[in-house]
Amino acid sequence: MDEEQSSLSLGYDAFDQTPNQGWRRLSKMECYCQAAGLIVSYLNTNTNLRGNEREILAFHAGQMFAYDNNYESAISFFEQSFSSPEGVPPEFKPYSDAWDAYVNATIAFLKQNRAALIAYRAEVAKGPSLDNGQVMNLGVVDRLIENFGRPYRQAYGGR
Template identity: 35%
Template sequence: MKHFLMAGVIGAAVLAAGAATAECREVDAAMLALPLHAFDQTGQGWRSLDAEGCERQTAEAIRRYRDLNADALGAGADTLLWHEAQLRAAAGETEEAIRLMLRSREQDSDEFRPYTDATIAFLRGDREALIAARERLVSLPKPEAFARAAARYAETYPDHPPLSWPLNLDVVDRLIACFGQPYREAYSCEAPVAWNDD
């Protein structure tokens, strides 16, 4: 469920460009003791640490949280793995990001694997695999429960763009349009989508 819950959120919180910060905030004991939702989905948790240039430190905060709360996380661990992986990719730690994404992928349902595969293909510099993952993503049938889930998402996150199906297609299209750029830049690039080789 990681991508379903987070579609549209991660772009602003993790990878939005901003002014470089001279100093990165440190995670404290109170933050590490937060319940999973508060730590992962609100401004009380790791998102309060993230700033341009602080991705590595923020990823380390997530790793520490995972280590300290391993017994209580259950299915929530894959969401944290994914966010840590994205931060490591944004920090240029490509091999560690791929390793974490592959671990997270083990928990993915069929509708989320194409997005994960597309991201890994981008990080590996494999444009052909990236486009193939996009094709798998657009071929997914819309789940019957999607409209209800999208309505709940809109209520919970009124300041974020609404969900559209398939999830994360916009991200994958940006990765294709800005292929070869660093992940941080490609994730939020505004280049026109021109991925078709025709």
């Protein structure tokens, strides 16, 4: 079994969340286009994924396409990563709203729409805090604003 087939047979956590496995192995080697392609193959192969798993994988595919400067494909996958409103318990709504604002901010950055990016930053800032007291994804959005006009990969990493 080749490496791609082996990756496609991994469970979600191993494929998406584990360092040096799944698509993250390719990303670490700066093979962003291949990492995006592997995520797309995983999405197409693993039809039993839960909604939030599909959304996170779509977001990560978008990131890998954006890292590869393929903003058109990136936007398409970011648009697939919005939270599914059905079945979200009321106590999780602030998280899904903040996530959607983060996705919109990312898309605004890629479309070079600074006004929208700043507006979505305000929505992200209203989101819930993580255990460390920081607002979820606010630091990333701030880096996108600080590095507006630079490639996504540089802006996301703050370099």
